[in-house]
Amino acid sequence: MLAYDRVAVIGGGAWGTALAAVARRAGRDVSLLARREDIVAELRDEARNSAYLPDIALPEGIGATTDPEEALADAQVVLIVTPSRSIRAMSELAAAHAPADAPFFICAKGIEAGTGLLMTGIAADAAPGRVLGAVSGPTFAVETAAEHPTAVTIACTSAADGATAMPDIAAARLAATLTTDSFRPYVSDDLIGVEIGGAVKNVIAIACGILAGAGFGENVRAALITRGLAEIKELAVVLGGRRETVTGLSGIGDLMLTCSSTKSRNFSYGAQRGQGIAEDQVFGGKPVVVEGRENATTVTDLARRHNLHMPICEMVRSIVADGQPIGEAFAAYWAAPIEAEPRALDISIAHPAETEAQIRFEELLP
Numbered sequence: 298m299l300a301y302d303r304v305a306v307i308g309g310g311a312w313g314t315a316l317a318a319v320a321r322r323a324g325r326d327v328s329l330l331a332r333r334e335d336i337v338a339e340l341r342d343e344a345r346n347s348a349y350l351p352d353i354a355l356p357e358g359i360g361a362t363t364d365p366e367e368a369l370a371d372a373q374v375v376l377i378v379t380p381s382r383s384i385r386a387m388s389e390l391a392a393a394h395a396p397a398d399a400p401f402f403i404c405a406k407g408i409e410a411g412t413g414l415l416m417t418g419i420a421a422d423a424a425p426g427r428v429l430g431a432v433s434g435p436t437f438a439v440e441t442a443a444e445h446p447t448a449v450t451i452a453c454t455s456a457a458d459g460a461t462a463m464p465d466i467a468a469a470r471l472a473a474t475l476t477t478d479s480f481r482p483y484v485s486d487d488l489i490g491v492e493i494g495g496a497v498k499n500v501i502a503i504a505c506g507i508l509a510g511a512g513f514g515e516n517v518r519a520a521l522i523t524r525g526l527a528e529i530k531e532l533a534v535v536l537g538g539r540r541e542t543v544t545g546l547s548g549i550g551d552l553m554l555t556c557s558s559t560k561s562r563n564f565s566y567g568a569q570r571g572q573g574i575a576e577d578q579v580f581g582g583k584p585v586v587v588e589g590r591e592n593a594t595t596v597t598d599l600a601r602r603h604n605l606h607m608p609i610c611e612m613v614r615s616i617v618a619d620g621q622p623i624g625e626a627f628a629a630y631w632a633a634p635i636e637a638e639p640r641a642l643d644i645s646i647a648h649p650a651e652t653e654a655q656i657r658f659e660e661l662l663p
C-alpha cells in the first residue's frame with residue numbers, strides 16, 4: 298500500500314499540530330497552514346507550538362506557513378483540522394490550492410448549523426468531485442503529540458457517492474502514511490457512522506461533565522455513556538450508517554474518553570457549568586473550542602428532522618442553548634417514561650412522579 302509522501306495540514310491548533318507531528322515522525326514531508334505568524338515562526342525555528350501544545354517537543358522539519366499556495370500546491374493528501382464551523386471555508390480554500398487528485402480528510406467533529414451536513418458533506422458541497430474522508434476516534438491532541446499510544450479510525454466515502462478515484466484505497470493509504478510506533482490507524486468505509494460518533498459524543502460529554510460538576514457521582518455518568526451510545530447508534534442508523542460502527546474507536550472509544558476526562562474541553566465545559574459557573578465565565582472567559590455546545594443544537598435539529606428523539610442531547614440543548622436551569626433540565630430527562638432497553642421491546646410506562654417538577658434536583662445542586 299502506497300503511503301502519501303507529501304501531507305498538507307490546515308490548522309495550527311492543538312489537533313492540527315499533533316497530526317502534523319505524527320506525519321512528520323512517520324517520515325513524510327509536511328506543510329502546515331496556520332493563521333498566526335507567531336505559530337509559524339515557533340514551529341519552524343523551535344519545533345514547538347507553545348500556544349496550543351505547551352511543553353511538547355515536536356519533530357523538526359514541519360514546514361509551517363501562512364500562505365495557502367505554499368502549503369497546499371504540492372500536497373498528495375490534505376488534512377483539514379480546524380473547528381467544525383470553519384470547515385466549509387477551509388474546504389473551499391483547499392480546493393482552490395491543492396491538486397485536484399489530492400483527497401481531503403476532515404478531522405473536525407461536528408454537524409453544520411442550518412444544513413445538518415456532516416463534515417464530509419460540507420466538503421462535498423465546497424469541493425465537488427473530491428475524494429473525501431474523516432479521521433476520528435479517542436484522541437487528546439496533547440497525548441498524541443507527546444507520542445503516547447493513540448488509535449484512530451480513518452474512514453472514506455464509497456464509490457457510490459460519485460468520487461473520482463478509488464476512495465477505499467485513500468483511507469488505507471492515509472493509514473499507511475500516518476502509522477508510527479505510537480500512532481495506529483484503523484480503516485472504515487462507514488463514513489456516516491464514524492462522523493456521527495465524533496459529533497454526538499461531544500454533546501454527551503457535556504452532559505457527563507455537568508452532572509460530574511454538580512456532584513451527582515459516577516452511576517449517572519455510566520448511565521449517560523450507555524444511553525448516549527444508544528442515541529449515537531440510532532442517529533447513525535437513521536442516516537444510513539451501520540450500528541456496529543458505534544462499537545468502534547469513533548463510537549464507544551471516543552465517547553468513553555471524552556466523557557471521563559478533564560482533558561476534554563467538552564467535559565470540562567460541562568463540569569464548570571455544573572459547578573455553577575456562568576456561561577460567559579467558563580474557562581475564565583477565554584475562547585475555547587467546545588464543539589458540543591453548538592452541536593447540541595445541530596445534532597438535535599438533525600434528529601428532529603428524522604423524527605428521532607435524543608433525550609440526552611435534548612437535555613444539553615435545553616441547558617446550553619435555551620438557558621434552562623440544570624436541575625430542571627435533568628429532572629425533565631429523568632422523568633421520561635420508563636422504557637425497554639433496547640428500545641426494540643415496545644414498552645413505555647409513565648414515570649411514577651406525576652410531573653418532572655416533582656423530581657427536585659435543584660436541592661442537590663451546588
Ligand SMILES: NC(=O)c1ccc[n+]([C@@H]2O[C@H](COP(=O)([O-])OP(=O)(O)OC[C@H]3O[C@@H](n4cnc5c(N)ncnc54)[C@H](O)[C@@H]3O)[C@@H](O)[C@H]2O)c1
Nearest residue numbers: 308309310311312313379380381383405406436437438586
Ligand atoms: N484537540 C484535540 O484533542 C482534538 C482531537 C480530535 C479532534 N479534534 C477536533 O479538531 C477540530 C479542531 O480542534 P483543535 O483542538 O485543533 O482546536 P484548537 O482551538 O486547538 O485549534 C483550532 C485551529 O483552527 C484555527 N481556526 C479557528 N477558527 C478558524 C476559522 N474560522 N478559519 C480558519 N481557521 C480557524 C485556529 O487558528 C487554530 O489554529 C475540532 O473539531 C475538534 O473537535 C480535536
Ligand SMILES: O=P(O)(O)OC[C@H](O)CO
Nearest residue numbers: 434435436437561562563
Ligand atoms: O477536548 P475535546 O472535548 O474537544 O475532545 C478532544 C477529542 O475529540 C477527544 O477524542
